[in-house]
Amino acid sequence: MTNQIMRRVIRAALEPGRDSRELVLEAGVDIRGLNYAFKAGIHTLYKFKPFLTARDEAHVREILVDNKIYFARADELKDKTELQIRHEIWGDKADPETRRRVVADSERLMRAEVPTIPENSIQLQLRRLETADLAFVEQEASRTSNESLRREFPVFSMAIRNTEPLHWKEYAGDSTGLCIHFDATSYDAASVDSPFSVARLVEYMPARPPIPIPLNIEGTEVARRIALTKPLSYVGEIEYRLVVCKGYSAGIEIVGQKGKFGARHIVGVTIGERMSDMQIAKVAAMAQHRDPAIPLSIARETPTGIRISPFP
Numbered sequence: 001m002t003n004q005i006m007r008r009v010i011r012a013a014l015e016p017g018r019d020s021r022e023l024v025l026e027a028g029v030d031i032r033g034l035n036y037a038f039k040a041g042i043h044t045l046y047k048f049k050p051f052l053t054a055r056d057e058a059h060v061r062e063i064l065v066d067n068k069i070y071f072a073r074a075d076e077l078k079d080k081t082e083l084q085i086r087h088e089i090w091g092d093k094a095d096p097e098t099r100r101r102v103v104a105d106s107e108r109l110m111r112a113e114v115p116t117i118p119e120n121s122i123q124l125q126l127r128r129l130e131t132a133d134l135a136f137v138e139q140e141a142s143r144t145s146n147e148s149l150r151r152e153f154p155v156f157s158m159a160i161r162n163t164e165p166l167h168w169k170e171y172a173g174d175s176t177g178l179c180i181h182f183d184a185t186s187y188d189a190a191s192v193d194s195p196f197s198v199a200r201l202v203e204y205m206p207a208r209p210p211i212p213i214p215l216n217i218e219g220t221e222v223a224r225r226i227a228l229t230k231p232l233s234y235v236g237e238i239e240y241r242l243v244v245c246k247g248y249s250a251g252i253e254i255v256g257q258k259g260k261f262g263a264r265h266i267v268g269v270t271i272g273e274r275m276s277d278m279q280i281a282k283v284a285a286m287a288q289h290r291d292p293a294i295p296l297s298i299a300r301e302t303p304t305g306i307r308i309s310p311f312p
Contacts, residue, residue: 105214175272
């Protein structure tokens with residue numbers, strides 16, 4: 001499977017080709033497996049950020065003042081096992097019928113490609129597949145797909161609570177940073193109240209499920225296996241993600257890796273108890289810049305866990 005073809009397959013999986021609002025409406029017949037935040041009754045999602053350096057401050061200001069969020073590529077995530085594709089050819093690789101299915105599916109994908117692939121290139125690829133080692137085909141498909149994924153289809157990750165000590169330690173500079181609250185109000189039959197309401201739950205698995213060749217699973221399942229699974233070691237995080245690419249809408253305007261959202265969708269900021277007075281003043285100024293002002297709270301560690309209280 002060529003890199004160009006796999007890019008189209010990934011795009012079809014992660015981008016419905018229309019407004020995400022339409023995807024949700026159409027999926028309304030049966031969306032039990034899609035794990036949207038609104039389906040779980042989640043009203044707020046949280047983004048933890050450090051706030052020590054000028055770079056940190058710029059990132060936070062972009063969210064709180066400019067209403068923009070940054071979607072990270074696979075190669076920008078801390079865990080390099082993230083957003084990976086593992087292809088697996090279904091069937092006995094020594095069985096001629098398995099090869100016939102692989103060749104037929106590759107031809108189908110190439111002929112559906114836009115812009116059109118020249119006929120001589122299609123025939124050359126098909127001749128190669130007729131004799132190629134299918135184990136190598138499997139490995140090469142995984143490699144080229146992951147190359148494409150590293151450049152495209154970024155994600156924005158959020159947590160379901162602001163009281164998890166690990167989040168404050170790992171993602172908010174050991175409580176010197178902050179946590180931004182995004183409105184994820186429930187889904188209404190006529191509209192998506194908030195773009196964050198259609199964030200999808202990350203699943204935690206012992207091994208990444210494969211993407212089959214031939215591709216015989218639905219696009220939403222492809223997206224789940226690629227972008228919505230993480231190792232079991234992260235199971236305590238309970239993470240939700242927006243997975244987007246060119247053409248994504250549902251209330252977020254995507255330009256490059258940044259997405260602009262409505263100002264009303266920020267509903268609070270929690271600061272860490274170890275943030276300095278100078279940094280607190282900067283955050284407070286950003287919060288007051290809004291109309292209405294963003295309410296501030298502070299997270300303090302207690303013997304029974306993190307306690308959130310109004311600030312000051």
